[in-house]
Amino acid sequence: MREFNETLLSVENISLSFGAVKALTNISFEIKKGEVLAIIGPNGAGKTSMLNVINGFYHPQEGVITFRGEKRRQMKPYDAARQGIARTFQNVALFKGMSTLDNIMTGRNLKMKSNILSAAFYLGPAKREEIEHRAVVEEIIDFLEIQAIRKTPVGRLPYGLQKRVELGRALAAEPDLLLLDEPMAGMNLEEKQDMSRFILDVNDQFGTTIALIEHDMGVVMDISDRVVVLDYGRKLADGTPDEVKNNQEVIEAYLGVGH
Amino acid sequence: MSDVQAAIERYDTFPKILLRNAETMGEKTAYREKDLGIWQSWTWAETADNVRALACGLAAMGLKRGDKIGIVGSNRPRLYWVFAAAQSLGAVPVPAYQDAVAEEVAYVLNHADARMVVCEDQEQVDKVLSVMEELPALEAILYEDDRGMRHYDQEYLHYYDTVQEKGRAFDRDNPDFFLKEVAAGKGEDVAVMVYTSGTTGRPKGVMHSHRALIESARLAAEFEGLDPSDEVLSYLPMAWIGDHFFSYAQHLIIGYTVNCPESADTVTADLKDIGPTYYFAPPAVFESILTQIHIRMEDAGKFKRWLFDTFMKVADRVGVDILEGRPVPLKDRLLYALGEILVYGPLKNNLGMTRIRRIFTGGAAMGPDVFKFFRSIGINLKQLYGQTECCAYACMQANGDVYADTVGPAAPGCEVLIDSETGEVMIKSPGTFVGYYKNEKSTKETVNDEGWIHTGDAGIIADNGHLKIIDRAKDVGRLRDGSLFAPQYIENKLKFFSYIREAVAHGHDRDYVTAFINIDINAVGNWAERNGIGYSGYTDLATRKEVYDLIQEAIESVNRDLAADADLAGSQIRRFLILHKELDADDGELTRTRKVRRVVINERYGNLIEALYSGADHVAVEAQVTFEDGRSGTIKADLSIRDVKTFEPLRKAS
Numbered sequence: 001m002r003e004f005n006e007t008l009l010s011v012e013n014i015s016l017s018f019g020a021v022k023a024l025t026n027i028s029f030e031i032k033k034g035e036v037l038a039i040i041g042p043n044g045a046g047k048t049s050m051l052n053v054i055n056g057f058y059h060p061q062e063g064v065i066t067f068r069g070e071k072r073r074q075m076k077p078y079d080a081a082r083q084g085i086a087r088t089f090q091n092v093a094l095f096k097g098m099s100t101l102d103n104i105m106t107g108r109n110l111k112m113k114s115n116i117l118s119a120a121f122y123l124g125p126a127k128r129e130e131i132e133h134r135a136v137v138e139e140i141i142d143f144l145e146i147q148a149i150r151k152t153p154v155g156r157l158p159y160g161l162q163k164r165v166e167l168g169r170a171l172a173a174e175p176d177l178l179l180l181d182e183p184m185a186g187m188n189l190e191e192k193q194d195m196s197r198f199i200l201d202v203n204d205q206f207g208t209t210i211a212l213i214e215h216d217m218g219v220v221m222d223i224s225d226r227v228v229v230l231d232y233g234r235k236l237a238d239g240t241p242d243e244v245k246n247n248q249e250v251i252e253a254y255l256g257v258g259h
Numbered sequence: 260m261s262d263v264q265a266a267i268e269r270y271d272t273f274p275k276i277l278l279r280n281a282e283t284m285g286e287k288t289a290y291r292e293k294d295l296g297i298w299q300s301w302t303w304a305e306t307a308d309n310v311r312a313l314a315c316g317l318a319a320m321g322l323k324r325g326d327k328i329g330i331v332g333s334n335r336p337r338l339y340w341v342f343a344a345a346q347s348l349g350a351v352p353v354p355a356y357q358d359a360v361a362e363e364v365a366y367v368l369n370h371a372d373a374r375m376v377v378c379e380d381q382e383q384v385d386k387v388l389s390v391m392e393e394l395p396a397l398e399a400i401l402y403e404d405d406r407g408m409r410h411y412d413q414e415y416l417h418y419y420d421t422v423q424e425k426g427r428a429f430d431r432d433n434p435d436f437f438l439k440e441v442a443a444g445k446g447e448d449v450a451v452m453v454y455t456s457g458t459t460g461r462p463k464g465v466m467h468s469h470r471a472l473i474e475s476a477r478l479a480a481e482f483e484g485l486d487p488s489d490e491v492l493s494y495l496p497m498a499w500i501g502d503h504f505f506s507y508a509q510h511l512i513i514g515y516t517v518n519c520p521e522s523a524d525t526v527t528a529d530l531k532d533i534g535p536t537y538y539f540a541p542p543a544v545f546e547s548i549l550t551q552i553h554i555r556m557e558d559a560g561k562f563k564r565w566l567f568d569t570f571m572k573v574a575d576r577v578g579v580d581i582l583e584g585r586p587v588p589l590k591d592r593l594l595y596a597l598g599e600i601l602v603y604g605p606l607k608n609n610l611g612m613t614r615i616r617r618i619f620t621g622g623a624a625m626g627p628d629v630f631k632f633f634r635s636i637g638i639n640l641k642q643l644y645g646q647t648e649c650c651a652y653a654c655m656q657a658n659g660d661v662y663a664d665t666v667g668p669a670a671p672g673c674e675v676l677i678d679s680e681t682g683e684v685m686i687k688s689p690g691t692f693v694g695y696y697k698n699e700k701s702t703k704e705t706v707n708d709e710g711w712i713h714t715g716d717a718g719i720i721a722d723n724g725h726l727k728i729i730d731r732a733k734d735v736g737r738l739r740d741g742s743l744f745a746p747q748y749i750e751n752k753l754k755f756f757s758y759i760r761e762a763v764a765h766g767h768d769r770d771y772v773t774a775f776i777n778i779d780i781n782a783v784g785n786w787a788e789r790n791g792i793g794y795s796g797y798t799d800l801a802t803r804k805e806v807y808d809l810i811q812e813a814i815e816s817v818n819r820d821l822a823a824d825a826d827l828a829g830s831q832i833r834r835f836l837i838l839h840k841e842l843d844a845d846d847g848e849l850t851r852t853r854k855v856r857r858v859v860i861n862e863r864y865g866n867l868i869e870a871l872y873s874g875a876d877h878v879a880v881e882a883q884v885t886f887e888d889g890r891s892g893t894i895k896a897d898l899s900i901r902d903v904k905t906f907e908p909l910r911k912a913s
Contacts, residue, residue, distance in 0.1 A: 138295035143406075148524035150296065201407065 002225055004032035007066075008177060008209050009054065014063035016049055016233075023049040024060065025233045031177065036203050037211045038220045041230035042253060047213045048090060050230065051179050054211070055087050056080040068176075081110055086175035088166045090182045090213075096155030100165050103154055104140055107172025108133040140168045143205075144198060160191035164198070171202065178202065180212035184219055192216065196223050221245065229253070263435075263442040271446035272469040274310070274347040276511045278441065281307035284514055287487060290336035293521035293529060301336060303514070309337075309423065311437050314344035316426025317375070318436065320399055320417070324349030324443070327371045327452065331355045331364055331387065332379025334493040334506065334519045337403050337419060341377045342507055346450055346469075347441050353452045353464070354498040356851045357383065358844075360885075363462075365390035367454050371464055371696065372396045377419070380404040384416070446470035452696055453500050455647050456850035464696030465500075465647050475652035475690030476508035478671045482655060483617050489515035489537045490614075494526045499852065500647045501622070505539050508650075530611030538618045542625035543853060545640070547781075548610060549629050550757045554785045570598035571635075578635030583659050603636040612638055619643050621651070622852065624728065624747070626755030627663035634661070642666045644726060648705060648712050649673075650690030654726050665725035675726055676711075677718060683732045684718040685711045717745070734857065736767030742829030744772065749830060750855070752820060756813040757782045761842050763855055764832070765868055771833040773871040775864065776810055777841050783809070798896055801837045807901055810837060814903050821906075828908035834871050835903060836878070838864075839896035845885045867898070876900055 009031040016024040024046045031037050039047050052058040054065070056075040065072045067083060086107070094103050112119075112129060119126045141147055144164050149157060154165050163183060170178055183199065184192045196219055202208050214220050220227060221241040229236040229244055231253040237244050244250055267275045280289070285304035292299050301309070322328060328345045330352055332338050345352040355367045357379065364386055368376055374396055378384045384402050391397070402408055403419045430437060450469040454462040493506040510517050515537070520529040556567050577591040587595075607613050618633075621643040633640040639658065644666035645651035654675060656667035669675040674687040687710055694702040706712050717732040729735070730747040738744050746764040749772065753762040761777035780797055783806060787794055794800040818831040842848040847859050861868065863882070870878035877899045885891045 135295070138297075142295055145522070147296075147521045148528070151528070204409070205407075 002035070004035045004225070006033040007031070008033040009065070009067045011050075011054070012064045012066070014050075014053060014060045014065070016046075016053060016058055016060040022233050024053070024230075027063075027230070027233075027235050029228050029235065029238050031209060031211055032226075033176075033209055034203075034207055035209060035225040036199070036223055037209075038224035038227045039211060039213050039230060040215070040217070040220055040227060041236075044232075045230040046233040047230055048181055049233075051087065051181055051211070051213060054080075054177075055085050055179055078110075081173060084174075084176035085179065086170040086173040086177075087179035088163070088170050088181060088183060090185065092159070092162045092166055094154045094162060094166055094169070097153055099151050099153055100146060100149045100157075100168075101137060101141070101151060103165055104137045104168045104172050105133065107169035108136065110173060136174075137168075137172060140171050143171075143201070144168050160187045160195075163187065163191075163195065167195075167198065167202075171206075171208075174206075176209060178208050178210045180210065180214075182213050182215065184214060184216055192219060199223060263438050266442035267438065269446075271473070272346060272441070272444040272448065273450060273473075273508070273511050274314075274343055274441045274444060276473075277303075277307050277310060277343050280511065280514050284487060287514065288516050289510075289514075290339070290517050290519065291533075292336050292519040293525070293532070296521075298518075298532070306336075306340065306343075310340045310343040310347065311430065312423040312426040313340055313419075314347040314426065314440070315430040315433075315437055316422035316424070317344055317350070318348055318440070319425050319429040320375070320422065322348055322350050322375060326350045326375075327353050327373045329353050329355055329364075329368045329371065329373040329376035330497065331357055331376060331383045332403065332497070333357050333523060334495075334497055334502070335379060335403060336517070336519055338377065338379060338497065339493075339507060339517065342451065343511075346444065347437065349440065349444055349448060351449050351452050351466075353454075354496075354503070355454070356496050356498045358496075359851060360845060361386045361389045365393050367462065367464075368394055368397060370454075370461075371452060375399045375401065377401040377403065381407040384408070384411070388413075444469070446473070449693055451503060453498060453503060453647060456499075456852045456854060463698055463701060466693040466696055467500075467650060467690070468693050471690045471692065472504070472508045472650055473512060474672070475650040475688060476504060476512050478689060479504075479652055479655065480509050480513050482657070482671055483537075485509065485513045485515060485537065485617070487514040489513065489616070490518060490533055490535045491515065491537045491539075492518045492520060492526070492530055492533050492535045492611075494520050494523070494529075495539070495541075496851065500645075500651045501539060504651050505537075527611070531609065532611070534611055534614040536614050536616045538612070538615055540618075540620060541622045541852070542620050542629070543623070545620060545633060546626065546629050546754075546757070549632055550779065550782050552606070553757060554781060557785065557789065567602055570594075570602040573598050574603065574635040575631070578637065579631065582634055582637055582639060583661075599637070606636060607638065615639070617641075619655075621645065621666065623854070624751040625663065626751070628755060630663040643670075644728065645688070645690075646686070646712065646714055648692045649686060649688035650692075652690040653686040653688050653714075656725075660723075660725075662721075662723070662725060665721055665723070665727045667726065668724045669726075675720070677720060681732060682717045682719075682735075684714045684716045684726065684728070686714060687711055738766055738772070738829055739768060739770050740829065743826050744830050745827070746857075747855075748827070749774070749817070749821070749832065752817045753813065758786065758809055759813060761849075761855070763842075763857070763860055764830075765861075765871065766830060769872060772830045773868070774814070774832050774835040775860075775867070776814075776835055776837045778806060778810065778837060780841070797841060798839045798894060801839055802896060802898065804899075807837065807899060810835070811901055811903055818903065818905050822908050825908060828906075831905040832903055833905060834900055836867065836871065836898050836900045838867075839880055839898060840882055840884055840894055843885070846883070871900060 007030045012028045014024055014027045041047050053060050056077045184195050203210050227241055227244040228238045229250050236249050237247045270276050270279055280303040286302050288300045289303045289306045290301045328350055330341050342352045353371045355364050399415050401417045401419055405418050446469050449466045452464045452466050454464055495502040506517050518533045520526045573594045577587045580587050618640050641656040641661050644654040653673050654667040655670040672689045676685050715732050716728050717730050717735050718726055718728045721727045730745040734746050736744045744766040749764040750762040753759050760779035763775040766772035778801055814832050821827045821831050844851050879897050881893055881895045
């Protein structure tokens, strides 16, 4: 059992509604620095909404988000990205016509300094910068073992590999907090095992804090340090995988109420 | 000191040759490896320096003359250096197949009494750790790549770089040590121990001396005229004698560059990057390249397909004649030149074969169509023949003396004869091995007092003086009516069809011949797609009626071929079934070099064989499979059995 003390991000009493639909109601939890946190719940429980709130895509009507000790005001997703939050999407959102290499390179976007003019003419500083970024991207390619598809347009790749490329792009931003929206959806057993391995390796080698949404309970229980359970926009439980597994409310939410 | 220098200048061991290369061509590139997208290179001087550091590090850890050190991993310069470093100390490197499961690696390390093992990465370390209890002699594990190794705290685990650092310190304290150790090596010392793939029983440790490897590698290199400007791509298992011969022995003797691919999956791209001039691959690789080309062409646009078909016809007609310098009409010559610009050139470039000067295949029979295809587009593909026991050096085809169905005449320094009683091929080679490790009995059975090696292959010497291999001698059987049954010969004929990946023929002591078929999932899958046949996976596709029809056609054409040969007309295939799973080395059904293990298959699929001879038209099956990660499961299926048309022999046997 690993222990984490420092809080990286906390959400307090978050409520989010779209018109009359309440997506999230009064939710509070913390993401500790260095942990792997899973957010689970039945369909429509508000998991993706929760991630969208964390990375500034949705703005909750109520509640406070604190990231690295600072209260966050209205912000745009790119502000979140700048602060060190990266994410992947439930439906892969890559540039299909671009190569794996170029897609991951786009993840370096925020770290690039050269202006459009020097980049267009590939002048000295721009060239040096490109080489530096390429070196980081190559490390990621090596890390994710996707050398063989470096130059392949991602549209031609099978789904499992596209997911891996998307993870690579998120990693390219060198985030402190990585949000993964169903990283294993639609994968076969072997691909799931590979992905689990990569997630744990990222956490282990780069110390990246990870919050992920996942439906496969086996995976969730295996790789997460802590699990937050949502249902109908409310928080049902929050604890270690074992605690959550034995929580009566959680069992009822998933299996229905016994009579 | 001059004694040491004189001993080194005999150049009778590989470490001595390495020192020579560092001296005479120190600035020339010895190794290249693609890492993080960039080709990194090491000169001969850098290589010698690294080997020296590693050797001293190993010595500091206690590796001594005569000790064995295992090597488990894919082709990496730093793993090739372990060979030279161990040999510098008089220790014996023992490479193991990197894709072997833990038990197989354990068997090799255990049988070899390895005191140390060098693993490529975490995966291989985990493999060795999982069988640690079975390896009492093993004292230390080195790892070449430290990724993921942070949390391993076993005190017997050592990082390659750290060992080299220790070695450098040791070298400073004992400056004479390294050269003295190298000088103490002799040509007759055991240089390397490679394990046979073992179609029967347990693998055997084949010990080779420096002298045997150096002699045979030198003769072969002279025969082919290799020079230091040659480039090879090393991607075949390091544990296989062929790779050791090309990527280590000849590499050191000639001084050419060895290139290591980024990973096993990137070989095609790396081939294109490097454009090797010297290349070796088993027939299966060429077959799969050709299958890939056909698949891609089937998916190509109409114009491209027309272009390809048109010019391949030209190549088919005159390509081989042009390659071999025979007279060809001017019109065809011009057409071929145009084809070179439009089709053959770009194709060769894509295959990374533009700069190829020498290219060999061997180890199994090659389909005549595949062979001709490569030769017709101007790639001088040739065959060779050899065994692990003779450094893979026995027969080689010379330029202009090349045939699809032979493996060439005896190579320089070698002799070949056919045992008149058993029909077995016997060879004498300068590369003859020292013996099997801890297996005097098998050594005596394999090599007789006059130095002739029993190859275990049945063959004939053709009229052109070339050796022609028919089958494994012990596999050649008889049908009940007494006619000859050579299973491999039949299987090879079947495998020449791109839809058939693997085949197993049965017939010894039976009334007729039957066969198991493994379809090629890529080729048949593509065919199914084009014909609008949906399928969910291998088993589903393999049990389709349409696929059975496809395979039946192929078998009937093999039967037609067999009927033309008086001796083999009796072994036409009467019935067949398509197996529900691919035969796999992980399940012990094939060797690591993809040879069929008949005993295992006969045991495991006994009920299927009985069904083939029972007259039933289907059979239910349940089989154990081992997944890539080592877990196992079962597959259930209902297999159809088909009868196939046979043909009247064209002429009766005299």
